[in-house]
Amino acid sequence: MEPFVYNGQPARVIFGSGTIQQLPAELDRLGLKRVVVLATPPQEPEARRLVEKLDGRAAGIYARATMHTPVEITEDALRVVLDLKADGLVAVGGGSTTGLAKAIALRTDLPQIVVPTTYAGSEMTPILGETRDGVKVTQSSPKVLPEVVIYDIDLTLSLPAAMSGTSGLNAIAHAVEALYARERNPVISLMATEAIGSLAAALPTIAVEPGNREARGKALYGAWLCGICLGSVGMALHHKLCHTLGGSFDLPHAETHAIVLPHALAYNAPAIPDVMGGLRNVLGTDDPAMALYDLAGKVGARRALADIGMPESGIELATDRALSNPYWNPRPLERDAIRGLIARAYAGEPPR
Ligand code: NAD
Numbered sequence: 001m002e003p004f005v006y007n008g009q010p011a012r013v014i015f016g017s018g019t020i021q022q023l024p025a026e027l028d029r030l031g032l033k034r035v036v037v038l039a040t041p042p043q044e045p046e047a048r049r050l051v052e053k054l055d056g057r058a059a060g061i062y063a064r065a066t067m068h069t070p071v072e073i074t075e076d077a078l079r080v081v082l083d084l085k086a087d088g089l090v091a092v093g094g095g096s097t098t099g100l101a102k103a104i105a106l107r108t109d110l111p112q113i114v115v116p117t118t119y120a121g122s123e124m125t126p127i128l129g130e131t132r133d134g135v136k137v138t139q140s141s142p143k144v145l146p147e148v149v150i151y152d153i154d155l156t157l158s159l160p161a162a163m164s165g166t167s168g169l170n171a172i173a174h175a176v177e178a179l180y181a182r183e184r185n186p187v188i189s190l191m192a193t194e195a196i197g198s199l200a201a202a203l204p205t206i207a208v209e210p211g212n213r214e215a216r217g218k219a220l221y222g223a224w225l226c227g228i229c230l231g232s233v234g235m236a237l238h239h240k241l242c243h244t245l246g247g248s249f250d251l252p253h254a255e256t257h258a259i260v261l262p263h264a265l266a267y268n269a270p271a272i273p274d275v276m277g278g279l280r281n282v283l284g285t286d287d288p289a290m291a292l293y294d295l296a297g298k299v300g301a302r303r304a305l306a307d308i309g310m311p312e313s314g315i316e317l318a319t320d321r322a323l324s325n326p327y328w329n330p331r332p333l334e335r336d337a338i339r340g341l342i343a344r345a346y347a348g349e350p351p352r
Contacts, residue, residue: 004185009126009231012148013224017213019152020115023050023090026148027057030111032088034059036081038100040066043093043117046155050092050115059084062100065091067253068131069099078104086110091146092155094167095120095253102128102144112146117156119167119199119219120254121174121227123149136247151224153217161210165299168203168219169258171226172196172292176265177236178229179279180272180330188232189278191225197282198222200295207299236329237322238264241342244321249310256308258301259348262293263341266351271331289351304348318342 014022027035035058039047044063051058062077081089081104091101092115099122101112106128114123126145129138159167175192178184199222205215241264242256266289269276279288296303306312319339326333344351 001186005183006185006187007183007232009124009142009145009228011124011145013151014148015151015221015224017153017217019150020050020053020155023113023115023150024054024057026113026150027054027088027090030088030113030147032111033057034084034086035088035090035113036077036084036086037061038065038077038089038091038097038104039063039093040097043097046092046117050090058090059086065093065097065100067096068136069096069103069129071103071130071132074100074103074107074130078107081108081110088113091115092117094118095122098122098146099128099130101146103130105146106141106144109143113148113150114146115150115152115155116220116223118159118163118254119156119171119223119226121171121223121230124224124227125231127231136243149224151220153213153220156216156220157211157213159210161207162300163254164206164210164219165203165296165301166252166254166258168199168206168223168299169261169292169296169301170254171223172199173238173242173257173261173264174226174230174235175199175222176261176279176292177238178233179275180268181233181236182328183233185233188229192229193278193282195222195225195229196279199226200283200291203295204298234328236327237268237331237333240327240329241318241322245305245310245314245318245342248318248321249314251305251308251310255302256305258296258299259303259305259308260345262289262296262351263345265289265292267337267341268329268331293350302348305342305346307348310346312346315339315343315346
């Protein structure tokens with residue numbers, strides 16, 4: 001067997017349907033009496049419902065979380081948290097809300113309970129990306145890891161079908177890249193394979209029946225495992241491309257991942273025959289990259305970067321930027337092939 005290093009991240013995870021009822025007990029376990037509940041503006045009603053369950057243990061709500069964790073919002077939230085003399089944070093929402101909780105925790109060391117309602121997986125990672133003056137800077141610190149994560153399947157039922165599909169593909173991307181990460185190891189590969197199978201089975205059902213609890217449970221379980229993958233091993237070409245494309249053209253996070261993933265996998269395929277074998281098994285197909293392209297179609301995700309706001313002139317720029325800071329990838333970065341990959345993703349063509 002190949003030697004390996006496995007870094008486990010500490011986490012207390014509560015998973016199931018109706019698990020949000022356990023939030024008061026979790027606050028008691030941590031000795032928290034004055035938490036601030038964080039949310040995005042559209043999820044403020046969800047935050048209010050949580051506060052009602054907390055029997056006076058909530059000091060207030062801050063419902064201005066937004067994409068890419070802008071430092072101005074974090075500083076505004078920090079003022080509220082300090083004014084209210086909060087002793088902890090409860091984040092209910094997707095990666096944007098979790099990002100805000102992590103950014104506050106980084107500055108205050110306040111304990112966090114995160115209640116994820118998308119499949120982004122940020123709650124399982126020590127990674128925080130913050131935007132200052134339009135520039136996103138990513139750092140990794142154990143200080144940002146939540147103390148408790150409560151996965152409640154019921155809270156994901158309201159995630160619109162289209163968003164569920166792209167968010168699920170975003171999660172699958174973490175697991176796919178974990179399979180060929182430089183630090184890959186058998187434990188993470190087990191989780192990644194299980195996660196891909198779970199999400200690939202659940203997402204087409206959710207696309208036509210968003211209220212299907214069985215499928216929602218499978219998807220959330222898969223998303224949790226994908227989050228562990230993202231937090232445990234380094235990512236490669238796919239994540240680098242999405243970061244570059246998202247940052248250069250202000251593209252939506254999950255949709256960009258959904259479009260790029262089949263192309264990034266097809267690019268790496270010749271360098272990772274063992275991983276492709278495993279993916280063939282779990283996806284039940286001879287062509288895993290094509291299967292992911294088809295899955296994007298089945299969940300109603302858009303498949304062309306042109307359709308989500310990337311200008312055609314951006315193909316060269318994205319190629320330059322993708323090649324500018326060398327990083328590890330199983331297949332060396334070849335300019336013409338990378339350009340071809342980006343051009344196909346731009347046009348929405350199948351991967352090859
Ligand atoms: P998001 O958190 O921005 O959510 C998208 C929208 O969906 C928001 O308006 C939100 O309120 C709404 N929403 C969320 N759950 C809902 C539900 N169940 N029902 C109805 N509406 C719901 O999107 P996201 O894709 O979860 O997160 C993206 C952000 O997370 C990006 O900024 C990304 O960089 C970050 N992220 C960070 C990491 C990390 O490890 N640091 C990992 C993944 C994503």
